[in-house]
Amino acid sequence: MAQNALFHFQQSFSYESAKSSIRTQMNRAAQSSVNLANDTINQYIKAKEPDIQILASNINGLPQSDMWNFVDKYQAKHPELATTYIGTADGAFVNAPHRRMPKHMTIEKLRTNDNA
Known part of the structure; x- marks a missing residue:
């Protein structure tokens, strides 16, 4: 009976050890993927800094x-971009392709939220 209990203990220990090892490997792989994605995004943004x-x-x-014309031309030359936005300090906002912004994203609403 003691031998049977020892066998179950060894199986249980082996299972927990394997479970822990797999979890650690999965966490490392996930972190590696996140780091790679972060590096890729940072490189893309850094490459766009001169354009900005x-x-x-x-x-x-x-x-x-004239801003509308500028963003239209810029967007046409950069099909990899989904949208080009410009917002100015005095509240002007233009985007290409032209889309109406949802009410919660209008400059008036955003200014109201900043003052809240």
Whole structure:
């Protein structure tokens, strides 16, 4: 009987050890995937920084109608982008392709939330 109990203890210990090992391996693999995705996103954004600087310097002081033309042209040259947005300090907002923003995302609503 003692031998039978020892056998069950060894099986239980073996199962728990394997379970723990698999969980550790899965966590490491998941963390590795997250790190890879994070690095990929950071590299993509870093590569776009010069474009963002040019975009900002070209739109500074433009009337809103010219901003619409600018973002349309920029969006046409960058089909990899789903949307191009510009928001200015005085509340102007343009996007390409042109879409009406949901009410909870309008500049007036966002300003109200900032003051709340």
